[in-house]
Amino acid sequence: MSKVLVPIAEGFEEIEAIALIDVMRRGGIEVIMGSLEDQLMVKGAHGVVVRADRPIEGLGADELDMIVLPGGWGGTKALAQDATVQSLLKEMDAKGKNIGAICAAPFALEAAGVLKEGYTCYPSIEEQLQTPGFQGAKHDVVESGNVMTSRGPGTAICFGLAIVKKLVGDKAAEGLKAGLLADYCAAR
């Protein structure tokens, strides 16, 4: 069973985080919601408070198959500034492990130096980024080497499906897409 860490920081975008977690768990992936602090209760950008499964402290790249960052500007800034998240991103990248980010969160990947040329993000966030190769709205999900990126709340289910396709397989992703009633997610 694949194991994926979703770090949850105050100000995270709720639809993005929850859609990714829900879709990945439906796909049979073990998802860890990781808090940046010892405190497990984390408040999102729209006031929804969720309980993380554990602090991220102590997690290493060897036990993870992927790390995926939800967006929300407040949450993204926290992920970009958190030493544990940043060193985990570098360690994952150095080991060639999968990394994902949606909406504003590619900013936190760039901060760690792991964003690859060829990516997407929430419209206008590209103005905050120096990495070349912004793909705009051509695709809901862009894959470049070991890094997958997506655009925003409306593409979060599709991003979750793309991750399931990558870590679990085509058949699981196709079945899930039908079950979620998310026919608008492009076949990839």
Place this chain on the structure above:
Amino acid sequence: MSKVLVPIAEGFEEIEAIALIDVMRRGGIEVIMGSLEDQLMVKGAHGVVVRADRPIEGLGADELDMIVLPGGWGGTKALAQDATVQSLLKEMDAKGKNIGAICAAPFALEAAGVLKEGYTCYPSIEEQLQTPGFQGAKHDVVESGNVMTSRGPGTAICFGLAIVKKLVGDKAAEGLKAGLLADYCAAR
């Protein structure tokens, strides 16, 4: 400012609940996440634990503009069996107030006798329902009198936008749709 209650019961479908709450709050609606018990921590169908804002006990129809039920079969059964939710649904309906339900949750509306002819729900849930007028997949959101229904996780953002359109207005809903990158939601 419109006020909407979203009752959260153990086993609620996380994408549906969170997408509705997030989209409505973005639209300027005051959303109350209501717990069925005094205990505010509620676990969803895929293990995500959220903290409700307050217990539903003590809330009356007069202070609400709408009640919207998220799906998930476990959560739906709890909503169908909970005396407070059921009497609140009847009181809202008797006063002509707005009622909404997505996925399996029209089952909880039917239990209260408030589901109107002309509705949609998650595929196959209609087999559990006696109310005539199932509309299938023709529309992501169906409106019949004071009752709005929708289909499942993949239509939850669109349902939230339809509620914003109804309670706040066209312009707010159109702006939100663009901001959420949810162009796939049909204009209604």
